[in-house]
Amino acid sequence: MSKTYSISDLANEFDITTRSIRFYEDQELLYPARRGQTRIYSSQDRVRLKLTLRGKRLGLSLAEIRELFELWDESRTGSEKQLLLMLNKISERRAALEQQMKDIAMMQLELENAEIRCRQALDELHDKEAFDEKHTEAPSPTS
Numbered sequence: 001m002s003k004t005y006s007i008s009d010l011a012n013e014f015d016i017t018t019r020s021i022r023f024y025e026d027q028e029l030l031y032p033a034r035r036g037q038t039r040i041y042s043s044q045d046r047v048r049l050k051l052t053l054r055g056k057r058l059g060l061s062l063a064e065i066r067e068l069f070e071l072w073d074e075s076r077t078g079s080e081k082q083l084l085l086m087l088n089k090i091s092e093r094r095a096a097l098e099q100q101m102k103d104i105a106m107m108q109l110e111l112e113n114a115e116i117r118c119r120q121a122l123d124e125l126h127d128k129e130a131f132d133e134k135h136t137e138a139p140s141p142t143s
Contacts, residue, residue, distance in 0.1 A: 005041040007032075010049055024052055027062050029069065059093045 011018045024030050025039075029052050032039040041049075048069060055065040068089075071082040 002043050004043075005046055007039050007041065010041055010046060013046075014049060014053060016053070021049065024049065024062075027066065029062065029066060058090070059096070060089060064089060 005013075007018045007021050010016075010021055021030065025032065030041065030045045030048055032041045032045055034040065051069075052062075052065050055068070056062075060068075068082050068085060071085060072079065
């Protein structure tokens with residue numbers, strides 16, 4: 001008989017909440033058996049949970065993860081389709097990350113330029129205040 005897991009077993013193993021696991025079940029990513037009110041997770045559910053968490057770390061949406069699972073579940077030939085889809089998702093995610101890195105670099109440059117302008121304006125303000133103080137002092141009385 002294959003190994004089974006409780007929701008607490010999986011939550012502890014993957015350091016997530018039981019609520020998260022129930023959410024993935026609601027999203028049709030996991031299909032535990034039931035024994036009364038108790039959920040009984042199979043080895044396949046454990047693997048699917050592991051892959052779900054990995055997919056999330058890669059930036060995949062739950063819908064994309066579900067699509068990958070559906071390809072695998074449809075048949076053993078789904079494996080090739082699944083791998084091709086995954087390669088496409090990796091390529092898309094990499095392109096998105098590269099764009100984000102460009103956006104971040106541009107934002108850093110804009111922040112640097114804004115900081116320089118603010119510091120220059122502050123220096124000019126201090127210089128003007130010092131000049132005004134020096135030239136607006138009341139003349140000392142000399143008789």
